[in-house]
Every structure is written in C-alpha cells, then in structure tokens.
Amino acid sequence: MRRFTWFNATSLTLGFAFLYLPMVILIVYSFNASELVTVWAGFSTKWYGELLQNEAFLDAAWVTLQVAVISSTIATVLGTMAAYVLVRAGRFAGRTLFSGMIYAPLVMPEVITGLSLLLLFIGIGLDRGVLTIILAHTTFSMCYVSVVVSSRLVSFDRSLEEAALDLGCTAMEAFRLVTLPIIAPAVISGWLLAFTLSLDDLVIASFTAGPSATTLPIKIWSSIRLGVSPEINALSTLLIAIVAVGVITASLITKRAALRQEAEERAAIRA
Amino acid sequence: MRRVVLIAVPYLWLLALFLVPFIIVLKISLSDYALSIPPYTPKLDFAAGWEGIKAFFSALDFENFTFLTTDDLYWKAYLSSVQIAAIATLCTLLVGYPIAYGMANAPDHWRPTLMMLVILPFWTSFLIRVYSWMGILSTEGYLNQLLIGMGLISEPLTILNTNTAVYIGIVYTYLPFMILPIYATLERMDASLLEAAEDLGCSRIQAFWLVTLPLSRNGIIAGCFLVFIPTIGEFVIPALLGGSDTLMIGKVLWEEFFNNRDWPVASAVAVILLLILIIPIILFQRNEQKQREAEG
C-alpha cells in the first residue's frame, strides 16, 4: 500500500492549488459588488442579474448550444463510421490518406483550420453563419470522436461479432444488436468531447462565423480583450459550475455502476 | 456495397472539408512560389514577402507597404513562437513531473480522484481559464495586492502583457497534457524495480535518477510534444496575456487576417507554420510508434 510521503503531498497540494486557485478566485470575485473587479466591496449577485438581462449574451449562448448539439451529433455518427473504417475495413485505395485526414486535424493549429475553411466557404460562395460553424465544428470534432471510438474498437473482441453472425445475424444486425451497445460508452464520451470542443471553440468559430451568427466564446472574447469584467466573471462561474456538476455527476454514476457490478460479481461467486 | 458507403461518407466529408480547403490555402502560396522561381534561400521571409506582392497585384490594395516591413516580422515571429513554445514546454515539464510523480505514488484509493482533478480543467472553457489569469496578473491584480500586502514588494510588478504571463498561461492550460502521459508511464512502472535498485545499493535519489526517470522517458517525450506542438500555433494565450511585443505566429496570422484583411499573406503564413510543425509531429509519431512496438 502506497502512502503519501512529505514530498508527494507537497507537490500534489501545490500542483492542484496552481490548477484550481485561479478558478476559485474567479468564482469568488464574481460575487463582488464592486465595479472594479480587483477591489472587494462586499457580496452581491448583481452581476448574475445583469448577465441574465443581457440579450446579446443569451442569443450567443443559444447559437452556441445549437451549434454544439448539432455538430457533435453529426460528428459522432461520422466519427464512429470513420473509426469503424480505420479499425475494420482492412485495405482499400486511399487508406493512408484517410487515416492521415483523421489524425491531421488533431495537431493542426486552429488558426490554420479556421483560415482554410473560411477560404473554402468564400470560394464556393457559402454565406457565413450558423451552418458554416456547424460544418467546421463537425469536421474537427469527428476526428476526435473517431480516435476515442477506434481505441475502444481495437480492444473489442471480434469473436462477439462473429458469434452474432454465427447465430444468424446479418452484418447490420450484428452491429446494431451487439457492437453498438458494447461500444456505446465510447460513443457517448466521443459525443461529450465533441460537444465541449464545440462549446469551447473561439478560433475556428471566429473565422467561420459571419455577422449573422455570434457564439458565446466570440462574445466573451470581444469583451475580455479590453480587460477583466465582473459580468464575464459571473458568466465564467456559471460555465464552470455547469461543467463541474456534469463531470462529477458522470463520474459518480460510473463509480456507482462499477461498485454495483463488483458487488454483483462477488455475489455471483458465492452462489 | 455497404462497405463502400461506410468508407465513402466520412471520406468524402473529410476530403471536402479538410483536404480541399487546405489545398486552396496551399494553392495560393504555391502560385507565389512559382512567381519567385529564383533561389530558395533559407530565409522564409522572401516567400512571405512575395505573397505580399501577389496580394498587391491581385487585390490592388496596400500590401506592398506591408511587404517592406513583413520580412522581418514573420521571420522573427516564427523564431519567437518556437522559442516561447520550447521554454514553456520545459516549464510545463518541471511543474508537471512532480505532480504526475505524486499522483503515481499516491494511495490507490486516491488515484481516481486525483485523475479526475487533472482532467476536470480539460472540460472547462479554455478561454475562461486563460481569462482567469488576467485578474491575477494585472498591475492592480490579486497577485500584486498579495505581494504588496505581505510587504515583499513596494511597487506592483508588471507581469500581464509580458512573455512571463504567456509562459504562465501556457503552463496553466497545457499542464494536463504533460501530467497524463507521464503519470501513465509512472503508474505502470513496477514498484519492485525501485526496491531492486535500493537492494543493489542505490539511495532513494539515485534510484530515481537511474531507474524512475529513464523509465518515464516515453511519457516525458509524449508530454513535451503534446505541449510543444499546439503551443507553436497558439493564439488565445499570447493575444490575452502577452504584450504588443509578444510575437507568436498564430497571433500574427490572426491579425493579418482580421486586422489587415490580407488573406493571401495569412495563408502563406499558415503554410509555413504547418511546414514548421511537420518536424515535431513526425518525431512525435515515430516516438509513439516505437513505444507501441516496444509494448508488442
């Protein structure tokens, strides 16, 4: 059994303080009554009130949510297909190019992805707006999804699919009844990843969004360029809270599921 | 037939929305290379410069003004990006390694929680994480307030809008990318190896240098690449935390595009940025592949 040594405890404490203190400060000062962000002038929730009155932010949030849901859903379908092709399709013409196109967007600087998509949209005369952001986000998210799903597919016991075929399934039925339910957790985490990437994206959205559509990161960006603002502190706190609640709930659910499974397995051995 | 559809749909999507756009970018810069048939000097600024001329001829705007000043700017921006990325990567390693080490040696029941704490920032907005440092580092910010309050300094330090702030921002946002691969290799390491080293006469510290560190080499390399590669093209951090003298190519590209509206120059900058990135990417992939082969 390993125990915390003095050195390890110190490095972990300092490390996590570094990771979390800035966010904690941000949250604390979002309840600051003062207009001057760095001077504490008593507790207040007034910035939250103002935030919820701010139509521009609410509109941007709505656009962002739409883009994120639609793009991550399409990206999950395409990314799962791509993962299946990578792991299962064997050799076909242009396979190297295909896997290159899956991995390249992961290391491509966002400014380049954004610029190249913009030049494409202009080239084909597509008006920039919600649609172009969705197309852009789907393209880079599908690559992340396919990496997540293919790493699950690689460890997938192929004899499960063969067993399904052996028992009378067509290839489609085998995928629907056996493969998909088993890889579902990876597909779901792929979707979540795509969703948060889309929510988060500033650079690519800035290139591909037109005047008709502004996402939340673009809105935040234009207000923080000028410096710290209490309203943005409040918005950041809300976003951090949503993510924290989401991630912690998800991990508690998986942990409980793991515990239940363990208990059941123990019960089974006794039986 | 079904197989063809399965392959074709994601393939065509990527061709249309990844490869074709990239070829468009490439085409612009290549046609400029054709204009500049003369020697291919190592000075990349010529290429960028000719981009400017082309833009001038095709767009008839004020590009030739920029042309004269560009060479120097781009050349320095590329160098400075690589330099900032390298220094920041080193800092991230120095901060990240002890954390990864502490995690790997933490009691078993603590590890999932620590793991979650490292991953959690991944899910929070990058922009907000960078933004959170603006309030801390500004002249009247929390850090200066604290230091003055403690009597350590009398005049506020200027940190925000300097390269120091950029390093802090990079270390902060990319730290999980460094911690996770190092943690993964350390966690897999057999604890009896250290016992064997100590049994054979090593002190704790010698055992660390001679056993732990070499064995975590792959994690360190992977972590460094994962920080270094995206940092070179980074835009948000230098734009928010850096000063006007912080030169990073991602920022230059952005400004070229949005402020100067010079798309041809921007795309030339993009192509060269990618050429610079290819080297570390290939090295990274080779490292990963070697590791995979070693693991069988």
Next chain:
Amino acid sequence: MNQSVFEPWNDPNAKPLIQFKGVTKRFGEFTAIDNQTFDIYEKEFFALLGPSGCGKTTMMRMLAGFEAPTEGQIWLDGQDIAPIPPNKRAVNMMFQSYALFPHLSVWDNIAFGLKRDGLPPDAIGDRVGEMLKLTRLEKFAKRKPHQISGGQRQRVALARSLAKAPKLLLLDEPLGALDAKLRQDTQFELMDIQETTGTTFVIVTHDQEEAMTVASRVAVMDDGRIMQADTPANIYEMPNSVYVADFIGDVTIIEGTATRNGNGYDIAFAEGQPSLHAESEIDLTDGSRAALAIRPEKVSISAEKPENTRNALQGKILDIAYLGNLSTYHVELPTGQIVKAQAANTRRLSRRSFTWEDEVWISWTDTAAVLLEA
C-alpha cells in the same frame, strides 16, 4: 454383429455429414491447410488436435464460414457450403473466448440465435428453458455474463450455440479457460450433452488428454495436414508416424536399421548392443532405416537380466520422476540413448527398489513397440 460399437468410419455404406474435398487454404504466401480430404460422420465427436499454428482453427473457421477455402470444397450433408454465409449455415460455433454478449443476460444470450430465426416467443421461451435445464443454469437466467463464474460462462456459451439445434457444433478450445479440475468434470459433461442431443461435435484443442477423453476420433494435425485420424486407442497404440507417436503421450524413439525376421523385424540400433525385435505388419526393405516407438508403461525394469524376452538392454538410472501413482525412470544406455520406463508404485512407504546410478535391465515384449518408418 456388435451394435453398440459406434464406428461409421469403418462402414462403407455410411454417409458422411461433412466432407473435405481437397481443401487448401492460403493466407498470402502462407499455406494454412494443405490439400486435405477427409470425412466426419453424423453424431461423431471429432477432435482436431495439434500445436498452435497447425491449421486446426482455420479448419474450424472454414466450417463456420468465417474463412473460405482457397481450393477444394467443403460439403455439409451432401451440399457444397461455400456459397452459404455464416449466418445461414446450420452450423454453430462455441468460441474460445465464449464471446458472450456482455450487455445481455444469460437468458437473452441463449435466446439470441432463436430470435434471429423469428421464432414465436413461446417457442423461444420453451427452447431457452430446455437449454438452461440441459446445462443446469436455470438459477442464473437473469444474470449478466460478468456475474457468473468461468465454468458457468462456458455452459452458457455451449447452451447458446446448441439452442438452434445445429447439424454441427464447432467448439474452439472450449475448456481452455477453465482450471484443471473443472476441466476434467466439464469434459464428461460435454460428452453427456453430446450424447443427449445427438449433435455432431467438432472440437479444436491443443490438449491431447482432452482430445483423447472426449473424442470418438482424433485427428492429429501438423503444418496444415492431418497426420492421422483415428480412435484415441489406435492413435496411442498404433501411431502411423514418429510425429504422432511423439505428439501423443510419452514415448521413447529408437532409430536403427531393419532386417526382416519372422513376423517382424530385427532392429540394429548401435554397435555393441543386441538388436531389438518388433512384430509388425509394415513393409520395409532390409537395411532401411526404421524407428521403434515404445511407451514407458510397456517397459519393465529389473535388477537381473530378464529371461524369455529378446528385447533386454542394460543401462543406468539417470533420473526418477515420482508422480504419485507411478514413477518414471530415465535409463541411459551405454550408447547415450535414454529409454523411459514406468513402474506403478503399488506399495506405500516401502523402500523404492531402484535409485539413481543403479545398473538395471529394461525389457519389453515383441509386440510392445511400434515399428515406424524413420
């Protein structure tokens, strides 16, 4: 006519269920199966036995339909099965990993194939119940695969593959994941189930004991070829090659030159040693090389030179392996050849009669050794 003996392979009128007709399977340059022709009969329990990479799994996957022969044909019930995809074949397979669907209960796993056939729910329920009863899994119907033990999982896999009442059941190392004790019990259970259901079983295994226990016929494979396919007793007592003799059980191989003598041959194997005699029906020209295969339990060991045998050799005990019920002695002849002899330990605690370095005589009868072409 003895009707209780089941050996359709000796009956010229019996119709085979499976016929391999000159089947070759190549993967690129590699030949996995090399031009094989043989038959398997209805209700047989046929074992494919061999080291890994000998082609036994390829053979099975061709029957299941996951691989197609490169050359030749495979017939099932008088019909070429090449054009039939795996999901339409009256053949089911029990996978080495069991391949139980982790997201489905035991009941749903067993019902899986029946549902594909579009059976009415009542019929599915009845059939699943029947299978659960056959494999004694009634109590576990609602459990998920990860909630039951390894042995139970093995039985679910068996029940699932038997549920559709296939003409042929393929078992890929079905007991490989079980521990030794459980494996033995399960072997007998498999034989019972095979007998009850009357299904033809083809089992792939690398465990010779398992093959010998369960199978009506064992096919010993090497390098993509079946070296010998026969009953376990014949494989053991009458191997047709040095490879088979060596692969199955313990054996001593002595090579020498054969000369015809009466009903058998004399084998001269070394200078200064008496030649050995073995009765044999094989046809060898005088002076050709031959090999004697002698099972250790057929070799007697004694202190004095035994009378009335032509095959007696003197040697020195090199090693003794005490196995509880038996002891195996490794006796080294002056030529360096080692011969294994086995003796039952019939008495408890009595002083063992031989020990290391003892000079002993080993002997066997004229019919004890099998003469093979070298």
